[in-house]
Amino acid sequence: MPLLRAMNDQRRFAVIILAAGQGTRMRSDTHKVLHPIASRPLLLHLLDSVDALGADERVVVVGKGREQVEAAIEGRGVATAIQAEQKGTGHAVQQAQTALAGYDGPVVILYGDTPFVETATLRRMLDRLDGEDGPGIVVLASSPADPLNYGRVILGEGDRIAKMVEYKDATEEERAVRLCNSGMMAVRSGDLFRWLSQVSNDNAAGEYYLPDIVNIAAAEGREAVVIEGDPYETAGVNSRAELAHLELEWQRRRRETALHEGATLIDPESVWFAYDTKLGRDVTVEPHVVFGPGVEIADGAAIHAFSHIEGAIVGAKASIGPFARIRPGTRLGERTKVGNFVELKKADVAEGAKVNHLSYVGDADVGARANIGAGTITCNYDGYGKYRTTIGVGTFIGSNTALVAPVKIGDGAIVGAGSVITRDVEADSLAVERNEQKGIAGWARRFRERMTRKAAE
Template sequence: MTARSSLTVVLAAGEGTRMRSSLPKVLHPVAGQSLLAHVLNATDAGEGSSLAVVIGPDHAAVADEAHRVRPEAQTFVQRERLGTAHAVLAAREALVRGVDDLLVAFGDTPLISAETFARMRAPLREGAALAVLGFHAADPTGYGRLIVENGKLVAIREHADASAEERKITLCNAGVMAFDGRRALAIIEKIGNSNIKGEYYLVDAVSIIRDMGLEAVVIETSEDEVRGINTKAQLAEAEAVMQTRLRKQALEAGVTLIAPETVYLAADTTFGKDVVIEPFVVIGPGVSIDDGAVIHSFSHVVEARIGKKVSVGPYARLRPGTSLGDGARIGNFVETKAAVLEAGVKVNHLSYVGDAHVGANSNLGAGTITCNYDGFLKHKTLIGEGAFVGTNSSLVAPVKIGKGAYIGSGSVITKDVPDDALAVERSQQTIREGGAARYREIKLKQKAAKGK
C-alpha cells in the first residue's frame, strides 16, 4: 500500500509574555532541548512527509532552531496574531501543494509523542475529515469541551460558552488536529472571525465539517502529553514529567539509577549496558555513556563521550568536547573541557584538563593544570602515552609532553619535554635554622604592640 503523504504545521509564533523572558517561548529548554525541538522530533520525517513552522516576526532564532533540528523544515511568518486558523494559513504556500494528511501542532507541547501523531492520522484513512486530540482533565476549568455524540465529535464548546451540563464534561480539547489534506485548505478558509476578539479559531472547523456532511472524531491521550507551556511554573512541571519519563526509559534499558528521583537526564542521553548512575548526577545534552561506566555522585556532564568501564567523580565536571577512553578514571573535583583522554588515563583529583590530548595510560597527579588560555587565545596541551605528571604541576600551553616523560611535582612546564625525559622546574629549597622561632617572636611582639 502506498504511504500517505503528510504535512505537519507547527505553530510557534507566540511571544510567551507570561514567561517573563526575552527568550521566545518555544526556545525554553526541557531536558536539554528546546520545546520546539521536542515537538519537531516527534513529527513524521519519513518519505512523503513535509514540515512547516509558523513563527512570529523578528523571531529569527526560532527559525534557526527549526532548521537546526529539521533542516528540511520551511518557516513562515505570521505578521499579525489573529488566531490559530490565521496562523495555519500563514503557511498557505505549503498547504496548496496538497497532501493526504495535514497535522496542526503547537511548538510549546514538548511531551507529545510520535505515536500520538500517528494515531491521529489513522481515522483519516477511514474517511474522517478531522481528528481532534482530546484528554480527560483533572480540572477542566478553562478548557474547551469536546462534545461527542454516537462516537463522533459534534462541537468544541469553549468554557465560557458551555452550559452547566456541558461544563461537567472532562474530555477537553488539546488543540492538536489532523485534517483530511484534500479538504483542509477549503475548510480552514471557511473559518470566520465573528467573535469578541475578531480572531480566526481552528475549533470552528468542527461545525464547518458538520455542515459539509463530513465526520470529525476524537483521539484521546493523557493530560501530561499535551501540557502546554505558558509560564515558568508550567515549564517546571513539564520538566518533572519529562524527567520521570526519561528515568523510566533508562531503567527499562538496564541502567542502574541508585536514586532515580535525584538524577537529571537529557532527552538525547544514550547508555550502554550495565551503566551505573549514583545520586545527584546532572547529565546535559550530547552525552553518551558506554558499557560498564560509573558516574559517581554530584557529577555534571555535558556534551561528552564516556567510554567503557570509565569512572567519573564524585564531584567531577565534564564540559563540552570531553572524550574519555575505555577504563579512564576521572576523580573528585576534576574538570575537563575539549579534552581527549585515551584509554586508561588517570586524573584522580583536583585537576583541570582543558584543550588537551592525553595519551593512553598516562597519570596526572593531584592539582595538575593545563594552562590553556593566555587571555586572548586557547592553546593545546599534548601529553604522550604513559606520561606521568606529578602533583601541583602547571603545563603552560602550547606545550608537548612526550611519551613516557616524567614531570616532577610542583613544576611549571613551559617548554616541550622529549619522550622518556624527566623535567623538574622549581626554585632551590633553602633552610634557615631557627628561622621559624625568630619569625614567631617578631610577630608576637608586633601583636602585643597593637594591643596597647
C-alpha cells in the same frame, strides 16, 4: 528549495505547526516555543517527532519574534508562514495556505508549545483519517486530571464528535465534561482551507477558532471523530510554571526508561537527563548528577555524586567524580578515572589514565595509563588563543604542576611536583622546574622571639 519532497514508499502528509503566539505569560525575551525542556527547545522536540514519521511538508506559522524561530529551524528544510496579527488559531492556520499551494493530501495541525505528541499518536490520527468510513476531521483529545480552561469535546455515538466548544463559550454542563480538545487535528488540505474560509469570529474573544471547522464540516454531512491520547502528549506550555511541570514529567519518564534499559540510578529523582543522553548497560549513576546534551556513557561506567557531564563520550568501566565537571569535546577511554573536583574540556584521555583530584585538563591528549597528580593544570589559554598539551603513554605528572601549552610530555616521562613546564619533555626523562630549597638554621625561633617582643611593646 522546492517545498514538495518525495517520500519514497511512505504516505504523504503535511504538518502545520502554530508558533505565532506572543507567550506573554512566559515574561521572557526568548520566544515561547524556544524555551528548553531537557536542554532542547520545545519546537525542536516536536519537529523530531514529525521527522521520525516522515512528514512530506512542514510549515511553521510565526509571528512576533519570528527571527528567533527562523534561526532555530534554519537548515531543517522547514517552510515558514507569517501571522502578522493575532486573530486566533483558525486565522493562523490560514496563513499556511500559500506555502501548501499545490498540495492536496492530509494535513496534521500541531502547536509549537505542545512538544511531546508521539509519533505513534500522529500515525493513529492519519490512519483514522484514511479509514473506511472516511471522517472529515480527526481531533486529538485527552482527559487530564485537571481539565482547567481547555475547550471541551462533546461526543455523540462512538468516537463521533457532536460538538466542540471553547471553555469561555461553554455552559456549566459542558464544562463538566472531562474530554478536552488539544487543538491538534488531521484533515485533508482541500477541506481544511475551504472550511476555514467559512469560520466566523462571532464569539467571546472575537477570534477565528480552528475547532469551528468541526461544526462547519458537520453542516456538510462530514463527521469529525476523536482520537484520545495521553494527557502528557497534549500538555502545552504557557507559563514558566507549566514549563517546569512538563520538565519534571519528561525527566520522570526518562528515568524510568533508563532503569528499564539496565542502568542503576541510586536516587532517580536527583538525576537530570538531556534529550539525547545515552547510557549503556550496568551504568551506575549516583545522586545529583546532571547530563547536558551530547553525552554517551558506555557499559559499566560509574558516575559518582554531584557531577556534571556535557558533550562527552565516556568509555566502558570508566569512573567519574564525585564533584567532577566534564565539558564538551572530552573523550574518556575504557577504565579511565576522573576524580573529585576535576574539570576536563576538549580532553582525550586514553585507556587506564587517571586524573584523580583537584586538576584542570583542557585542550589535551592524555596517553594510556598516564597519572595526573593533584592540582595539575594545563595552561591552555594566553588571552588570545587556545593551545594543546600532549601527555604521553605511561607518564607521571607530579602534584601542583603547570603545563604551559603548547607542550608535549614524552612517553614514560616523570614531571616533578610543583614544576612549571614550558618546554617539551623527552620520553622516559625526569623534568623538574623549581628553585633550590634553602634552610636557615634557627631562623624560625628568632622570628617568633622578635614578633613576641614587638607585640609586648
